[in-house]
Amino acid sequence: MNRLDRDQMAARVARDIPEGAYVNLGIGLPTKVANFLPADREILLQSENGLLGMGPAPAPGEEDWELINAGKQAVTLLPGGCYFHHGDSFAMMRGGHIDICVLGAFQVSVKGDLANWHTGGADAIPAVGGAMDLAIGAKQTFVMMELLTRQGQSKLVEACTYPLTGIGCVSRIYTDLGVFAVGPDGARVVETVDGVSVDDLRTLTALPLGSALAV
C-alpha cells in the first residue's frame, strides 16, 4: 500500500495552514512542517519557550544557544519576531490566540481525545512539557502521525488506552495513509493517499469510519 514518508506528511500538513496563521509545531515529527510552509504565505511560528516569528535553523557554526526552540534546537528569529516570558507564551496558547498547533500522538480517539505524553509504563519517567496546554489551547489542534504502530495497530482508536493529554481537543489527523476529521460526531475520512481506499482505512483501523469520499 502507498504510504507518505515523513517529509510528505509534513508537506501535506503545511498545505492546510493558511496565510497569516499563528502556529505552534510540537517537538518531534511536527517540527518538519516548518520546512514545507509555502513561500508565498506569511505564517508565524510560535515556540513555547518565548518567541514568535521563528525562522529557520542557523547555518552551522552560527548557533546562539540563547535562541532555541521548544526542542532545544538552535533557531533564528524573523524580522518582526519578538521574545516574551513563559507567562505570556502560555497565555497565547491557553487563551486561544494560537490558530493551529500540530502535535505528534501515541493515540487519538474518534472523538478527538489525544494521548501523546506518557505510555503509562510502570518504569517510564513521565514528561509532559507544554503538550497539555497546546492540545486544549489552540483554536485547532492537528495531529500528525503514522496511522499504524510498528506492530500494525491503529493509533486512531475508539477510545485511548494510554493516559490522556486532553479531551476532545483534536480536530484533524494527518497520517501516512490519509487525513481524518475527528470530533463529537466521530471519525471521518477526509482524504486518502493515492491507492488507498476508505475501506482499506476501515479495515486497518477496525473502525466504522464515515466518509464523503467515493468508496
Next chain:
Amino acid sequence: MNRLDRDQMAARVARDIPEGAYVNLGIGLPTKVANFLPADREILLQSENGLLGMGPAPAPGEEDWELINAGKQAVTLLPGGCYFHHGDSFAMMRGGHIDICVLGAFQVSVKGDLANWHTGGADAIPAVGGAMDLAIGAKQTFVMMELLTRQGQSKLVEACTYPLTGIGCVSRIYTDLGVFAVGPDGARVVETVDGVSVDDLRTLTALPLGSALAV
C-alpha cells in the same frame, strides 16, 4: 490643642519610611508625603498606573500628559525608574511586593478595618480605583488622616459605619494629634503630638486606647 497641619503630618509619615522601601502613596493627602522623604534615603515610589521610581512634578510647561500619577497629575521618572502595564502594576500590590502604602481614610477601626472609598450615601456615585488592592496588598498599610471629622467625630472607631475597603489591613494611623497602632489586639497610642495626652486621645475617640506612653 496642638495639631499638626497637613504638611507636618506628611513629614511625620515620611520619617517612618525606611531606606530602600517600595512605597505607594494614595491619591489626595498621602501624595504630600513625597515632598518630605529624606534626601539621604533612596525610596522608590510606585504609581498604580504603571510606573516605579516616580520623581517630582515637572517644571510648569514641562508636563508630559503621558507621564502621570494615579491622581492624573504630571510627574517625572527618576533614572532607574521604569514603566509596566496594569497587570504587573497590581501584581506588585496584590502580590505583597510593595512595602508600604499610605492611604487616606473616612474611618479606621481599632482592628485595622479601613473605610475610604464610599460614604454609602444613597445618591453618591461610588468610585474605588485601586484602594481595595492597595489596602490589602501592601506589606504595611498606613493611614494618614485628621483624627476628627469637621463635626468633631473620631474617625478612629470601634467599628466602621461606612462601607469597608478592606478588613484588618491597616497597621498604623498617622493623625494630626498622634500616631496609633491598630490590629487584632485593638488600638494603641504610639505617639502624641506635643501638648496632647493619651487621655486627651481617649476622650476625643471615646475608645479605651492602649498605650506604652506615660499618661
Next chain:
Amino acid sequence: MIDKQFTDAHAAVADIQDGASVMIGGFGTAGMPDELIDALIARDVRDVTVISNNAGNGDTGLAALVREGRVRKIVCSFPRQADSHHFDTAFRAGKIELELVPQGNLAARIQAAGAGLGAIFTPTGYGTLLADGKETRTIDGRNYVLEYPIRADFALIKALRGDRWGNLVFSKTARNFGPIMAMAATTTIAQIAETVPLGALDPETVVTPGIFVQRIVAIPRAAARSAA
C-alpha cells in the same frame, strides 16, 4: 502577506455593532484612543458595554461616547472624577448601568480572559460591598473572592509605534491597560503614532506581540488631539 494596517479609524471600527462589548484603554487621558472612539461615535452604535478604568474625562473620548448615549453599561473602577460630568449625568438619570470593579481585579479579570483561565480567587474586595453575593474561600488562612474573566468583542487601545504584524510599543504611563486588553478581546484595534517597517522594533522590547493585535491605524501625533 500579513498586513494589519487600516488606512483610517473609521474603517478600523466599521464592524462594531449595537450591543458590542468594547474595552477602551487609557488611565485618565493617558493612552485614551480618542480618534478610535470618535470613529465609533460616528457609527452611531447603541447599547455598547464599555470596559475601561474610568468613565470618561472632560468632553472627549470615552466621555463623548457616554454623552452621546451610546453606552448601556460601563465596567470600571473609578467613574467619579472632577471632570466626569457626562457620566455623572447619565448615571443619575438612570441611563447607564455601572459595574464597579476594584482596579486590580479589573486588571486581573482582563488578564484571566487573555490567558484562558476560567476564574481566579483574588483577595481584593473580600468582605466589602463589591464582593456581596460572590463566592469566597479561605486558602492558607487568607480570604479570597472568586472573580470571573472579563472578555470583550473589541479592544480600542493607543500605542506609540507598531508594525504591519501588529507588534506594539507604548509611551510611558499611556501603556496602562493596553497590553492586557489586547490579550482579552476578540478584535484588538490599536491607534499608533507611527508605523515602522517590520524588524524596526527591537524584538527584546516589543511590549505587545502582534498575535494579540488584529488591526492598527496610524494617527500621527500632529494630527491627534493634545492629550492634555
Next chain:
Amino acid sequence: MIDKQFTDAHAAVADIQDGASVMIGGFGTAGMPDELIDALIARDVRDVTVISNNAGNGDTGLAALVREGRVRKIVCSFPRQADSHHFDTAFRAGKIELELVPQGNLAARIQAAGAGLGAIFTPTGYGTLLADGKETRTIDGRNYVLEYPIRADFALIKALRGDRWGNLVFSKTARNFGPIMAMAATTTIAQIAETVPLGALDPETVVTPGIFVQRIVAIPRAAARSAA
C-alpha cells in the same frame, strides 16, 4: 543608597538553607543560572525543593545539583530528556520526588503566586492523570481544574543586564521563566552578564522591574561557562 549588587555568587546564595524551596530559571540550558547553582552546590545544602521547567541537562547547572543529591523534590514539566541522566538515575533510585506539572500550569501557578492570587481555574490537564484528585468545575461550558500558586523562598535566574536597583533585561529565549519566577520568590537572585549604571536601561524596555529582584551578581560572559 539601594545597592542590590553582590560581589560574587557564593555571597549571593549564602543564606539558602537546608529544606529551602528554590526556583531555577531556564529552559534547557538557555537562561540557566549555572554559576549561582554552582555556588549553591558548594554550600552543601540538603533537601532542597526545586521548581524549574526541566530536571537538569547534561552534567552542569541543575543536573549537577541533582547529581550531588541536594534535591529532595522537583516540581517541573519536562524532566525526562536525552541528557537528563542524573535526574533519571536519582528518580529510578527513589531518591527524588517528582511533581509533574504541565508547563503552562507551572507558569500560571508561578504567576498566581507573584500576583497574590489564591488559586486559579485552568483548563490545562482537565480529565488527565495530572488532574487526578483535584477540584474541577465547569464554567461557561468549559472544564477547569483548580490549581494553587507555587511560591519559593528563593529564585535563581539569569539575565543579560541589570542595575543596582535590580532592574533587568534578558537575552532572547533565555528570558523564559526568569521574569515570572522573580515575582514569585521571597528572595530573587539574578546573575547578569553586565551591570549598568542606574538610568542606562531604557525605562520602556525594562522587562523585570527592580522591585522583584533582591540581589544581582555580575558574571561576565567571558567568565561564564559556554551555554552550549
